[in-house]
Amino acid sequence: MNAEMQPLFWRISDQDKSGFEAVSLLMPAGMAGEESAEFPTEVCFRSNRSSTHPVDLRWSEEDSDLFMNLLDRLMDADDGEDIEVDLSDNVIQGIVQLVALARFKTPWPTDEITGEDIITEREELEIGDLVALNTSFGYALAVIVGIDSIDATCVLMDSLMKNNELQIPDHSLLVINRHCVLPAAFADSDTGEDAVFH
Secondary structure, three states: OOOOOOOOEEEEEOOOOOOEEEEEEEEOOOOOOOOOEEEEEEEEEEOOOOOOOOEEEEOOHHHHHHHHHHHHHHOOOOOOOOOOOOOOOHHHHHHHHHHHHHHHOOOEOOOOOEOOOOOOOOOOOOOOOEEEEEEOOEEEEEEEEEEOOOEEEEEEOOOEEEOOEEEEOOOOEEEEEHHHEEEHHHOOOOOOOOOOOO
């Protein structure tokens, strides 16, 4: 897959003056006569700016690397093969959403929510893996968007609930110890049909 990408931008704007900045993907005009295209995400955060004028931020190298890693996990393209990415495709929009969450969301503290360590076979972790997080509220489905030798940065696909009360909403960003990251079959929302528990 060819990793060369047209420059992309994040557009940050508080157009409805709600006090929250909305994040959109902005693709600038390419060739003469083309107009720029803006694709909204569901990501927003509290605004600290007094101005409501939009701000455009160029994608960082980390944004591009994460996008390409997630895209590689979903596409069956040979190395060196050019692929065309359709930003109106739901799968691509989902990837953009994950990149935006990783870039703009503040991680929730996880020291108080990790579950008791369990003995099970661990798998090698990679960016883009669908995993289960061992929390005190159960096993939540998540996607890894960053990883180092100690922690994994994950976007929750499930909300964390306790006694039918929301503790942490889905699409939240968590930085959690790798020992709390388990195969996706552990997740409460996963069917577990292919899982073998020891």
